[in-house]
Amino acid sequence: xxxxxxxxxxxxxxxxxxxxxxxxxxxxxxxxxxxxxxxxxxxxxxxxxxxxxxxxxxxxxxxxxxxxxxxxxxxxxxxxxxxxxxxxxxxxxxxxxxxxxxxxxxxxxxxxxxxxxxxxxxxxxxxxxxxxxxxxxxxxxxxxxxxxxxxxxxxxxxxxxxxxxxxxxxxxxxxxxxxxxxxxxxxxxxxxxxxxxxxxxxxxxxxxxxxxxxxxxxxxxxxxxxxxxxxxxxxxxxxxxxxxxxxxxxxxxxxxxxxxxxxxxxxxxxxxxxxxxxxxxxxxxxxxxxxxxxxxxxxxxxxxxxxxxxxxxxxxxxxxxxxxxxxxxxxxxxxxxxxxxxxxxxxxxxxxxxxxxxxxxxxxxxxxxxxxxxxxxxxxxxxxxxxxxxxxxxxxxxxxxxxxxxxxxxxxxxxxxxxxxxxxxxxxxxxxxxxxxxxxxxxxxxxxxxxxxxxxxxxxxxxxxxxxxxxxxxxxxxxxxxxxxxxxxxx
Numbered sequence: 320x321x322x323x324x325x326x327x328x329x330x331x332x333x334x335x336x337x338x339x340x341x342x343x344x345x346x347x348x349x350x351x352x353x354x355x356x357x358x359x360x361x362x363x364x365x366x367x368x369x370x371x372x373x374x375x376x377x378x379x380x381x382x383x384x385x386x387x388x389x390x391x392x393x394x395x396x397x398x399x400x401x402x403x404x405x406x407x408x409x410x411x412x413x414x415x416x417x418x419x420x421x422x423x424x425x426x427x428x429x430x431x432x433x434x435x436x437x438x439x440x441x442x443x444x445x446x447x448x449x450x451x452x453x454x455x456x457x458x459x460x461x462x463x464x465x466x467x468x469x470x471x472x473x474x475x476x477x478x479x480x481x482x483x484x485x486x487x488x489x490x491x492x493x494x495x496x497x498x499x500x501x502x503x504x505x506x507x508x509x510x511x512x513x514x515x516x517x518x519x520x521x522x523x524x525x526x527x528x529x530x531x532x533x534x535x536x537x538x539x540x541x542x543x544x545x546x547x548x549x550x551x552x553x554x555x556x557x558x559x560x561x562x563x564x565x566x567x568x569x570x571x572x573x574x575x576x577x578x579x580x581x582x583x584x585x586x587x588x589x590x591x592x593x594x595x596x597x598x599x600x601x602x603x604x605x606x607x608x609x610x611x612x613x614x615x616x617x618x619x620x621x622x623x624x625x626x627x628x629x630x631x632x633x634x635x636x637x638x639x640x641x642x643x644x645x646x647x648x649x650x651x652x653x654x655x656x657x658x659x660x661x662x663x664x665x666x667x668x669x670x671x672x673x674x675x676x677x678x679x680x681x682x683x684x685x686x687x688x689x690x691x692x693x694x695x696x697x698x699x700x701x702x703x704x705x706x707x708x709x710x711x712x713x714x715x716x717x718x719x720x721x722x723x724x725x726x727x728x729x730x731x732x733x734x735x736x737x738x739x740x741x742x743x744x745x746x747x748x749x750x751x752x753x754x755x756x757x758x759x760x761x762x763x764x765x766x767x768x769x770x771x772x773x774x775x776x777x778x779x780x781x782x783x784x785x786x787x788x789x790x791x792x793x794x795x796x797x798x799x800x801x802x803x804x805x806x807x808x809x810x
Contacts (some may be wrong), residue, residue, distance in 0.1 A: 392474030618747020
């Protein structure tokens with residue numbers, strides 16, 4: 320009987336994505352879809368078809384692991400922000416304003432963690448500041464789709480999701496153009512920020528790109544007018560151990576001879592912005608290695624050891640206990656307080672290069688781990704025995720504890736609080752411990768998926784008519800001015 324129950328549970332998972340009756344589209348749903356398609360066409364004007372395919376391939380495994388209707392569409396509300404958030408965290412380490420997870424905000428200069436999280440829940444795509452400012456019609460179309468009743472929605476296809484993510488990615492990359500213009504001015508190669516700059520030499524172009532990287536890395540607030548102050552910061556940067564790495568990274572984007580036109584340099588700087596997340600992640604790997612040496616492979620380090628460690632060139636472990644507690648980074652056991660390494664690395668204090676629209680944080684390695692499970696089954700979950708076998712192949716710890724992540728039928732669902740908690744125990748150096756707010760968001764996601772399936776099931780069997788259910792950053796390079804120096808400059 321137990322085996323039959325598990326088989327039925329797996330068949331139920333299959334029913335989430337296969338052989339469900341197509342939902343009859345209302346004229347209102349068709350109108351919403353038409354508006355979204357029109358907004359996407361406009362927003363994708365500068366995005367190549369090749370880049371959309373790159374985004375689609377990155378999203379495909381997760382898309383296949385979500386419950387879908389007969390057309391292959393995902394639930395209309397929760398799936399899109401979840402997939403978009405995971406893509407940017409995994410590929411770029413970007414934390415996007417308006418799309419933050421509960422309890423993981425971007426902290427503005429001078430703002431406390433508590434202030435940043437006040438009234439802050441799981442963000443949706445239509446709330447993304449960049450879309451509201453740069454693509455208001457797309458933001459409006461996404462809001463209309465997100466707030467529509469589940470029963471009258473057509474959901475989101477893989478193409479819809481990939482195109483939306485690619486459009487947002489392009490908007491965020493284009494934000495770098497403003498800093499590039501400022502780099503021309505700060506290097507005294509242009510005086511008018513609104514004029515198209517004339518071609519410059521390769522040597523000048525290298526200096527401009529290096530200035531851009533310094534401005535980008537510094538984050539808000541930017542000083543885009545004081546050339547003397549910028550030159551001093553650049554001179555300090557040249558004397559640090561970080562400089563050679565920055566030069567090497569910049570050279571990858573510009574390897575040419577002759578004069579360099581503005582249009583060419585714009586493409587180069589957007590390439591740097593796109594690659595920056597993976598390049599800067601070496602600091603995160605260095606921090607992780609340092610913390611592991613303090614606490615071993617357990618995924619945590621004693622708070623006393625954390626605060627007692629020396630300062631390092633690019634980072635220091637100086638976060639206050641209050642912040643660590645509020646952000647879900649601290650846990651206590653037998654009277655001893657510990658810092659959870661994965662939670663700490665993904666925490667707000669390790670986000671750098673903050674701008675009006677996003678910040679660059681450590682890459683989320685847990686999304687890559689989750690993708691292994693999603694890609695192996697291409698379903699919302701799998702039978703416990705199958706998951707245990709895959710977990711053993713991935714050298715996960717706590718394989719025997721997987722039973723706690725299975726439901727009553729012996730099925731493990733990937734996007735569930737129980738599985739997320741097990742991931743932390745099994746991969747403590749890659750996967751953070753979920754907070755209560757994050758668990759609530761995942762439960763809401765599961766609830767919508769169930770409603771999505773129930774509505775389709777009700778339509779298929781014609782059983783009944785559809786019923787609608789009512790801190791400061793601690794990753795500072797050596798060339799960054801100290802608070803005391805900043806205060807002195809303002810006098």
